[in-house]
Amino acid sequence: MCRERAVLARKSRDGPDMSMDAAKNLKRIAMAFPRFLTRCLRRASRGIPAKISTPAALFKKARPVLPEIAATMSLVGLIWISIFVVLQRERAHELNEAKGVTMALSKAYTETTARIISVIDQTLLDFRVSYQQSGANFDLRKWADSHIRSDEMRVQIAINGKDGFVVKSTLERSNQERINVSDRPHFKFHLDPSRDELYISDPVVGRGSGERTIQFTRKLFDSEGGFDGSVLLSLSCEELSRFYNTKGTYEGSVAVISERGAVMAAGGDLSSRIGKAYPLPPVPSSSDASEADTLPGATSWDMSHGLVGLSRLKRYPVTVVISKREDQIYARYWEIYRNFMLFGVTGSIAVILVGLFWISQRYRAVTASRALSATLSGINQGIMMINPDGYLSVFNQRALDLLRVEGQPSFRSVAVSAVNDIVASGRSATSNSSGQSAEDMPTNRIVEAATDDGTVLEVRTTCLRQGDIIHTLTDITEQHMTQSRIRYLAHHDMLTGLPNRALLEDRILSVLQQAAATGTKVLVMFLDLDGFKGVNDTIGHPIGDLLLASVAKTISASIGPRDFVARLGGDEFVVIRTDVEDVAAAVDLAPLLQSRLSEPVLIADHELRISVSIGISVFPDDGVDHHALFSKADIALYRAKSEGRATWRVFEPWMNEKLLRRVMLEDDLRDALDTGSLEIHFQPQCDITTLRPIGFEALARWNHPKHGWISPSVFIAVAEESGLISRLGAFALERACEEAAKWPLDCPVAVNVSAFQLLDVGFVNLVKAVLARTGLPADRLELELTESAMADNSGQIVAHMASLHRLGVSLALDDFGTGYSSLSNLLRFKFDKVKIDKSFVQSQWGDSEARAILEAILAMSHHIGLTVIAEGVETREQLAMLKDQGCPVVQGYLLSWPLTSQQAAEFLRGHVASDAERVQLVS
Numbered sequence: 001m002c003r004e005r006a007v008l009a010r011k012s013r014d015g016p017d018m019s020m021d022a023a024k025n026l027k028r029i030a031m032a033f034p035r036f037l038t039r040c041l042r043r044a045s046r047g048i049p050a051k052i053s054t055p056a057a058l059f060k061k062a063r064p065v066l067p068e069i070a071a072t073m074s075l076v077g078l079i080w081i082s083i084f085v086v087l088q089r090e091r092a093h094e095l096n097e098a099k100g101v102t103m104a105l106s107k108a109y110t111e112t113t114a115r116i117i118s119v120i121d122q123t124l125l126d127f128r129v130s131y132q133q134s135g136a137n138f139d140l141r142k143w144a145d146s147h148i149r150s151d152e153m154r155v156q157i158a159i160n161g162k163d164g165f166v167v168k169s170t171l172e173r174s175n176q177e178r179i180n181v182s183d184r185p186h187f188k189f190h191l192d193p194s195r196d197e198l199y200i201s202d203p204v205v206g207r208g209s210g211e212r213t214i215q216f217t218r219k220l221f222d223s224e225g226g227f228d229g230s231v232l233l234s235l236s237c238e239e240l241s242r243f244y245n246t247k248g249t250y251e252g253s254v255a256v257i258s259e260r261g262a263v264m265a266a267g268g269d270l271s272s273r274i275g276k277a278y279p280l281p282p283v284p285s286s287s288d289a290s291e292a293d294t295l296p297g298a299t300s301w302d303m304s305h306g307l308v309g310l311s312r313l314k315r316y317p318v319t320v321v322i323s324k325r326e327d328q329i330y331a332r333y334w335e336i337y338r339n340f341m342l343f344g345v346t347g348s349i350a351v352i353l354v355g356l357f358w359i360s361q362r363y364r365a366v367t368a369s370r371a372l373s374a375t376l377s378g379i380n381q382g383i384m385m386i387n388p389d390g391y392l393s394v395f396n397q398r399a400l401d402l403l404r405v406e407g408q409p410s411f412r413s414v415a416v417s418a419v420n421d422i423v424a425s426g427r428s429a430t431s432n433s434s435g436q437s438a439e440d441m442p443t444n445r446i447v448e449a450a451t452d453d454g455t456v457l458e459v460r461t462t463c464l465r466q467g468d469i470i471h472t473l474t475d476i477t478e479q480h481m482t483q484s485r486i487r488y489l490a491h492h493d494m495l496t497g498l499p500n501r502a503l504l505e506d507r508i509l510s511v512l513q514q515a516a517a518t519g520t521k522v523l524v525m526f527l528d529l530d531g532f533k534g535v536n537d538t539i540g541h542p543i544g545d546l547l548l549a550s551v552a553k554t555i556s557a558s559i560g561p562r563d564f565v566a567r568l569g570g571d572e573f574v575v576i577r578t579d580v581e582d583v584a585a586a587v588d589l590a591p592l593l594q595s596r597l598s599e600p601v602l603i604a605d606h607e608l609r610i611s612v613s614i615g616i617s618v619f620p621d622d623g624v625d626h627h628a629l630f631s632k633a634d635i636a637l638y639r640a641k642s643e644g645r646a647t648w649r650v651f652e653p654w655m656n657e658k659l660l661r662r663v664m665l666e667d668d669l670r671d672a673l674d675t676g677s678l679e680i681h682f683q684p685q686c687d688i689t690t691l692r693p694i695g696f697e698a699l700a701r702w703n704h705p706k707h708g709w710i711s712p713s714v715f716i717a718v719a720e721e722s723g724l725i726s727r728l729g730a731f732a733l734e735r736a737c738e739e740a741a742k743w744p745l746d747c748p749v750a751v752n753v754s755a756f757q758l759l760d761v762g763f764v765n766l767v768k769a770v771l772a773r774t775g776l777p778a779d780r781l782e783l784e785l786t787e788s789a790m791a792d793n794s795g796q797i798v799a800h801m802a803s804l805h806r807l808g809v810s811l812a813l814d815d816f817g818t819g820y821s822s823l824s825n826l827l828r829f830k831f832d833k834v835k836i837d838k839s840f841v842q843s844q845w846g847d848s849e850a851r852a853i854l855e856a857i858l859a860m861s862h863h864i865g866l867t868v869i870a871e872g873v874e875t876r877e878q879l880a881m882l883k884d885q886g887c888p889v890v891q892g893y894l895l896s897w898p899l900t901s902q903q904a905a906e907f908l909r910g911h912v913a914s915d916a917e918r919v920q921l922v923s
Contacts, residue, residue, distance in 0.1 A: 064366040065359050072355030076348045083344045098329040106309040106322040121198045124218040140168040153239040155209045161229045171208050179207050190219040190230045202262035203237045203275040212237045240265040252324030259317030382473030402473045422449045456480045493567040496552035504566040508626040522619035523577035526633040530611040530645040532571040546603045590614045590648040613640040614648035666722045680735040681898035685891045697750040698736035729757045737774040739901040750782040764803040778808030786814050838872020
């Protein structure tokens with residue numbers, strides 16, 4: 001082993017050592033740069049003007065010296081590109097060198113480890129032959145002294161009998177106590193008659209030696225070839241790890257990993273992990289290896305946290321790991337990196353300072369020759385000075401460009417003539433009138449005029465005392481376009497380009513005036529897109545905006561030349577049909593729009609389908625002003641939507657009355673909640689065998705003072721639309737608990753809960769407060785939830801349900817089988833009861849599929865421990881079928897109609913009916 005260690009040390013030192021002479025030279029050069037840079041900076045600062053003392057100012061103001069600036073920057077860039085290329089090569093070199101050394105060490109350590117294990121295996125095989133020949137007279141110590149050389153790594157050799165007890169051992173203490181190893185993995189391994197391999201254990205503490213060892217075992221046979229125990233040779237983990245210590249030879253770590261991922265021996269950074277798990281990635285098999293079967297079969301590399309080489313022995317389930325950290329790999333590289341960075345910074349500063357000095361000298365020469373020309377050409381306005389003789393004495397290039405006279409032979413006279421024409425014919429922008437002649441022209445005047453190419457010029461004229469005239473020309477075309485754009489945006493929708501509400505009101509006023517004068521009719525059509533919100537919510541607002549633009553184009557292409565379309569906002573549009581003589585023919589536009597808008601539209605690879613609802617009002621039948629017409633069209637639109645959408649309706653007087661009735665119903669419902677005039681009725685839930693009441697369901701009822709009993713489906717829908725559903729639910733919960741607390745029997749009461757209540761963060765606290773105020777025990781309150789209420793925000797609903805369970809409140813799933821994902825809801829939400837929807841109960845008599853579904857629900861609920869309540873039992877046949885199917889609880893009109901609170905109490909007091917009456921009811 002010492003010889004193998006020396007070989008490994010020589011292999012780890014192989015490889016070129018990079019000289020640091022270049023880095024030292026760079027350091028010396030960098031130290032000499034400061035004095036040189038200081039002198040260059042002092043010289044360059046004397047030549048650069050104050051206004052352009054920075055490279056940014058040079059780039060902005062000194063355009064003639066841009067080539068010099070580009071040359072300086074290119075030289076700096078070349079320096080850094082060269083540095084980065086060199087550093088990249090150095091980094092790759094360090095990695096390749098480390099990988100080569102690691103690969104050599106991996107091969108050497110793997111070969112040595114394979115030989116060590118092969119020698120141990122051969123020793124154990126020789127032992128087995130000698131043992132089988134000698135039998136019970138085998139002398140273990142004598143055999144060990146003659147066949148095995150003394151080694152600090154070897155702890156003991158022992159014979160384990162077929163019952164698991166240690167028969168013989170080279171340790172003296174083994175004779176003093178009975179040691180059983182039948183529970184050891186190595187002994188269990190050899191009990192398998194189909195296996196006869198060398199077993200290598202994970203590091204364990206020997207029961208005879210008390211040391212942490214690696215145990216190598218082989219199966220023993222008696223003289224007849226039967227199983228006679230095992231032979232064990234154990235090596236000390238600490239002594240073996242000294243062999244893999246890389247200190248002084250290799251900066252990385254070496255470890256031997258067992259088949260089960262445990263560190264058997266290690267050196268370097270991994271020495272502290274002996275006996276612990278080491279995750280091993282899969283090692284690909286090698287198909288072209290030419291070495292012996294004890295040499296490594298495959299090698300893989302992991303670069304995620306440094307350099308890790310994994311080498312798996314071909315014959316034995318052992319892996320050798322050679323690792324080297326990233327800081328060890330690139331130690332010399334980072335030293336070179338710092339030196340090169342210092343060189344790059346100092347070299348760049350020197351180049352920039354020399355370039356600044358060169359640029360400043362060039363800038364002085366250029367600016368001196370172009371000062372006057374730069375002053376005139378730098379003015380964005382055209383300047384013209386005309387003397388009393390009409391000669392153009394002073395001008396700049398901008399004035400000639402604005403007047404479009406550049407390049408003409410007699411451009412001076414043409415320019416004077418052009419500016420005089422503009423001043424004489426232009427629109428005055430001052431308080432003076434523009435009808436004055438040139439001779440009567442005021443001393444100071446501003447005019448605006450458009451040239452033949454569409455350019456709008458503003459000419460400011462100033463007359464001097466000497467008779468000279470100065471004209472200042474300004475191009476205000478963009479300003480005019482901006483003002484026109486502002487006027488356009490004030491009256492049009494930016495997204496669709498259609499007129500907006502402001503322009504709509506201006507146009508409708510003139511349209512109605514004209515229709516009143518000619519005796520024609522006007523149609524106002526309100527359009528609202530169905531399903532547009534779903535497009536925005538699922539695909540996104542950008543796609544929704546494109547869809548609105550497409551709808552606007554479709555509407556514009558469908559209306560007549562005298563019609564008018566505008567966007568009110570969101571997904572609402574309005575179409576105005578003018579000069580209508582036949583209303584029935586004009587209304588045909590509504591189904592045409594519905595047909596075209598319902599066609600699929602391809603937008604950004606999305607095929608979108610929507611529909612439209614349309615409400616129509618007619619002038620003057622439904623109103624003589626636009627406010628009334630808009631209101632009636634909106635009412636008709638509301639009616640179309642309430643009838644299922646994707647349709648159109650013309651306003652009729654009864655629509656207004658129905659809308660007013662709904663608004664009045666909402667106000668009355670609000671008053672009823674404020675005064676507590678709503679009623680809570682209770683429908684019994686009975687045991688199907690005895691027909692005794694075992695609970696009640698609380699139902700809200702409203703006896704309107706004018707309209708009588710209002711259907712729950714009507715006023716609950718009004719409550720949901722108006723946002724009163726939470727108040728209605730709280731009222732029902734409070735009143736139901738209050739009445740249930742007075743009942744003579746401890747029957748539970750079930751209260752329906754809406755989705756709005758479940759999503760309310762204060763709902764659990766509300767339930768807790770109601771129970772405290774009414775004194776009703778929590779186990780007598782049952783909350784019924786519909787599956788549709790759990791379609792969204794299920795995470796928040798699960799949290800609320802868990803809190804209610806902790807209070808002791810029971811939870812029931814109402815209308816089971818008619819909602820969303822029924823089976824998944826049963827598994828996901830912790831319910832206590834399931835209420836079968838009455839549609840299954842009432843249809844199973846003549847529908848075999850409904851009966852099969854009902855039986856499946858009953859069987860499944862019984863299996864997972866849920867109580868089942870069948871709703872809607874109205875006939876004796878239904879009751880009998882449910883009893884045969886094993887449904888425990890029923891509810892319906894056959895047993896009892898919903899009772900008032902007083903009737904429910906009386907029902908409980910007189911619930912004990914005669915057995916004959918109950919039998920008669922069941923039969």
